[in-house]
Amino acid sequence: MTRRPLADHQAAVAAHLAGLAGTETVPVRVALDRTTSAPVRAPYSLPLFDNSAMDGFAVRAAEVSPGADLEVGGRIFAGDTTRPVLRAGTAMAIMTGAPLPAGADAVIPVEASHETAGSGQQSTVRFDAAPEPGAFIRSAGDDVAAGEVVIAAGTRLAPRHLGALAAAGVETIEVHRRPAVAIISTGSELIRAGATPQAGQVFESNSLVLQSLSTKHGARVTFIGSAGDDGDFATILTAACQDADLVLTSGGISMGEREPVRQTLAEHGWFGPVAMQPGGPQGLATWKQTPVCCLPGNPVSIVVSFEVLLRDVLRGIAGLPPVASNRAVLAHDITSVPGKTQFLRGVSEPDGSVRPLGGPGSHLAVTAAAAELLIEIDADTTELPAGTEVTTWPLT
Amino acid sequence: MTRRPLADHQAAVAAHLAGLAGTETVPVRVALDRTTSAPVRAPYSLPLFDNSAMDGFAVRAAEVSPGADLEVGGRIFAGDTTRPVLRAGTAMAIMTGAPLPAGADAVIPVEASHETAGSGQQSTVRFDAAPEPGAFIRSAGDDVAAGEVVIAAGTRLAPRHLGALAAAGVETIEVHRRPAVAIISTGSELIRAGATPQAGQVFESNSLVLQSLSTKHGARVTFIGSAGDDGDFATILTAACQDADLVLTSGGISMGEREPVRQTLAEHGWFGPVAMQPGGPQGLATWKQTPVCCLPGNPVSIVVSFEVLLRDVLRGIAGLPPVASNRAVLAHDITSVPGKTQFLRGVSEPDGSVRPLGGPGSHLAVTAAAAELLIEIDADTTELPAGTEVTTWPLT
Structure with a gap:
């Protein structure tokens, strides 16, 4: 049988799965490692309001003389939502992040201030030096203006990106979909870890390998099943298709007499040898409108088949760049x-x-x-x- | 106030969290990205039994003459657990992975074979050439012998490692613990995404940043809470300690008049400036026998504080190498x-x-x-x- 050139089969797999690409809206709080499919714009300007960068005193810079007393006209705390007013000739104690009072144009840090009576009534404060206008003020819109791009399209979201989105008040974002993958391993010889093997039996490992490789490369696994070589494959395949965008199978596609995957799907796709080693036997089919990618059953073939045929296709669907050689x-x-x-x-x-x-x-x-x-x-x-x-x- | 040198505070954080290191036993199927704390040995030799590497015919090599017919004495399938016997002067059809019959010393692939009557009774088979003894046989113990190390200690488990463990029949393994981290952000000005901000309010982002950074560096997050600046911090801190090995707080530790973290924990630890920027104000305390690492509240300070003080400490606890500069x-x-x-x-x-x-x-x-x-x-x-x-x- 003629072997299909590797590049041809790679292209066939990519074409078969092209329909899985898409976008979805997710909450920012669960978007770690997802990839944005559109630029995210700031709903508000940040900071939302002029505020103090330090614990200290809000003043009019021109009213401060070194060594001269100013009445402390009030105390402003972070979280105060009534905007205070700085009366002429007074200072106001202000905490980091608290709203700057109307009329103030500078903040003097507490370390450079001398208040007479702590936080009591009718205290006065004296400063070492007059501040520059604007000192220790975080101005509204300093960080970003409403409507500006906070995160570009195609960004794989790291912790600091999530921080920027949360700080900007963004609640949900559009990201590339993670395709839902179902996995079926086949073979009557397969048993699970924990069982006591009889001669003739083999511990099943391919489903865990495909699950973890899929997860690593932008997919999510919604179904893991296994089938023997004698009849139950079609039933399990139909169940696997219920919630999956893609089914991956291992085994059952070579030259033997009991090859349930090839026997079930031969009329629904292509099966044959690909000019690669390991991983020669391959199949690509459709069942219940769901693409099925049929990989050989040997443990090493599974890893190589996934890396060579599926890895970068799944990454592309999830918005991730291909792995560099x-x-x-x-x-x-x-x-x-x-x-x-x-x-x-x-x-x-x-x-x-x-x-x-x-x-x-x-x-x-x-x-x-x-x-x-x-x-x-x-x-x-x-x-x-x-x-x-x-x-x-x-x-x- | 004298600033604590950065290296001293880094050492203090590492010492404060040293007790979090430990190991636990987990199922292999959920061990992706965990790091082994001990070598894992093979419970069985692999392959468990001599088996065929191809779909074909099991023979005695010395009995095969090119062009001469051999009776097909039976058919052996993967999963057969009764070991068959190859009668003298016969061949047996055998599938990939099926147990080699006693007496056979070679397998001839189906592609180099000519069977008279398919899979019917009493068929005969003829071969193009005599095989080398041992051809296409996977011998028991070829891959690993019982007791040999399958995965070394200190391995961060990639998909292929999980595959090897599953194939070897290993059900559970010993790995470095992931410390349970609780996160509390503080500040009366903080609101959640989705709320409509009033002037004076700020969208809270630090808890998501700390959650995703902790997750990325080997920890798991068991609690996320927030507290205002006026009295509820101790209650929330006590709740956070219930299921956590470590509590991270943001904000509430600087020079202002409402600093709930410093005010609650001052007698339970160290608070002061560290000679770093950003991230100068820092604290380290113990509450209900649980270490509490108190970070400043500014969004940039949080990221820098985590990367400089906590990242490699958490990685070390989880068995991960430090990040290289x-x-x-x-x-x-x-x-x-x-x-x-x-x-x-x-x-x-x-x-x-x-x-x-x-x-x-x-x-x-x-x-x-x-x-x-x-x-x-x-x-x-x-x-x-x-x-x-x-x-x-x-x-x-």
């Missing part, structure tokens, strides 16, 4: 199979060169966990001496 | 205040140099959100010409 030289000679793009699990050496890790077996889940990167070898290259420059991809 | 040159001249370590909000220029962003005002929350890094200027330096090398810290 790097270039590095090989630490030693390697050979590669002809006709397939090969993805070797590898690690970086201290000198920045890279070397493959472990054997080619796509069942070596534990060995592969130590890899930090994928080394990509193109389909036409079979002999790569040490020092050859190759493309590498960081593993999630 | 960088060195960069200034894009233009700057001046700094004497006697305080200054942290300017800045951005990188295309040439790698850095420049400060916006003004010094610690209330400029929206302006500061555009910053990507903090530029650290030590307490003794006041004049820094363009080209001076400085330490920078990436903002979360």
